[in-house]
Amino acid sequence: MELQRIGTGEHTVLVLHGWFGSSRAWQALLPHLDQDAFGYVFLDYRGYGARRGQDGRFTLAEAAADVLATADALGLDRFSLLGHSMGGSVMQRVYADAPERVRAMVGVSPVPAGGVPFDEDGWRLFAGAADDAGHRRAVIDLTTGNRLTGVWLDAMVRHSLENSDRDAFAAYLDAWAHADFHSEIEGREVPVKVIVGEHDPALGADTMRSTFAVWYPNLELEILANAGHYAMDETPVALAGSVERFLARW
Numbered sequence: 001m002e003l004q005r006i007g008t009g010e011h012t013v014l015v016l017h018g019w020f021g022s023s024r025a026w027q028a029l030l031p032h033l034d035q036d037a038f039g040y041v042f043l044d045y046r047g048y049g050a051r052r053g054q055d056g057r058f059t060l061a062e063a064a065a066d067v068l069a070t071a072d073a074l075g076l077d078r079f080s081l082l083g084h085s086m087g088g089s090v091m092q093r094v095y096a097d098a099p100e101r102v103r104a105m106v107g108v109s110p111v112p113a114g115g116v117p118f119d120e121d122g123w124r125l126f127a128g129a130a131d132d133a134g135h136r137r138a139v140i141d142l143t144t145g146n147r148l149t150g151v152w153l154d155a156m157v158r159h160s161l162e163n164s165d166r167d168a169f170a171a172y173l174d175a176w177a178h179a180d181f182h183s184e185i186e187g188r189e190v191p192v193k194v195i196v197g198e199h200d201p202a203l204g205a206d207t208m209r210s211t212f213a214v215w216y217p218n219l220e221l222e223i224l225a226n227a228g229h230y231a232m233d234e235t236p237v238a239l240a241g242s243v244e245r246f247l248a249r250w
Contacts, residue, residue, distance in 0.1 A: 003070070004042040007035035011103070011247060012079045014067060015042045016087030018109075019172060020140060020156060022049035022163035025084075029232045032240035037248065040082075043070060045090070047168020058171035060179055064093035068101070077101065080247055084108040085203065085229065086176045088194075089115075096184040104191040104250040106243050109143075109203045109229045112211035113182040116202070126177070130170035133157050144228030145199030152233070186215040193220040193246040195239065197227030220246065 004023050017025050023042035033040060045063045046056035056062055067090065071079055080103045083091030088110020095102045096113075118126065125142075129135040136157045141148070160169075194208045205223050213219050222242050227234040 005040065006030060007033065007037075007039040009034070009036055009038040011037060012039045012041065012074075012076055013082050013247065014071065014076075014079050015040055016063075016067065016081065016083040016090050017042075017044070017048070018085030018087050019169070019176065020136065020160040020164075021084065021087075022159065024049060024163065025159060026232050028236045029240055032237050034240075034244055038244065041070070041074065043067060045168070045172070047165040047172075049163050052163070052165050056168070058168045058175060060090055060093045060175050060181075061097075063090045063175075064097050067094050068098055071101065078103050080104045080106070080250065082106045082108070082243060083110055084232065086111055086172060089113065089176045089179055092185055093179075093181065095188070095190060096181055099188065099190065102190055104247055105193070106246060107192070107194045107212070108231055108239065108243075109196050109200050110194055110212070111176045111179075111203065112207065113179065113185050113215065114211055115179045116177050118177065126173060127170075130166055130173070133161060136160055140230075143200055143202060144197075144230060144234070145201065147199060147228070148234070156230070156233075182211070182215055188216065189218055190216070191218055191246075191250050192216045193222065193242075195222045195224060195231060195242050197224050197229060197231050197234065199226075199228035203229065 023044045044051045046054045081091040088107035092113045140156050194212050196204050231239040
């Protein structure tokens with residue numbers, strides 16, 4: 001599998017994308033990363049990006065196993081993890097399965113290890129996104145506070161459609177929304193930072209305080225101004241600084 005890699009620093013960071021993303025969804029962030037201090041490796045899950053068409057069960061456990069297999073192939077004994085949204089859930093599953101290998105974790109609007117509760121209307125909207133581009137656009141608009149341009153929303157939808165297989169996309173929704181493995185990570189003292197946008201109505205600061213902050217004693221929380229759910233697009237310079245100030249300590 002071809003991997004997107006940048007940076008030559010000794011601190012390796014494995015980067016995990018969200019439900020609507022792919023390994024290429026971080027492009028706006030790349031010019032602002034410190035490539036001397038860090039080495040970033042951007043991964044795709046099965047059914048996404050360079051791995052479209054690949055069979056799988058499309059579960060968090062499978063995704064985490066693939067991340068660890070990639071680390072093995074790269075000869076990495078230890079590494080940090082950067083996960084956006086669904087990638088925040090995969091990130092924690094990796095940690096639960098191999099805690100001794102994780103230096104630190106940073107979640108960007110991350111899904112908690114306890115999943116995400118939906119009401120009936122919310123589930124209908126998200127579940128419908130597998131087959132309806134309009135649902136995808138509505139979800140992206142909702143989770144960024146209904147404040148960004150239609151041009152950007154359309155580009156995000158195109159990226160999602162072009163970089164994910166329909167069945168994988170549908171299955172991963174069940175995987176991250178209905179997961180609950182928080183008992184496996186609760187009380188662990190791994191360094192963790194969560195970064196959320198002030199305009200994210202679902203995975204914002206209140207959600208982090210009632211989940212991550214309860215389970216991880218060493219949690220740090222930062223709220224980014226002028227960002228919603230996609231800080232790598234909305235405020236990439238601020239996000240890069242927030243991530244790297246934290247990781248540089250570990």
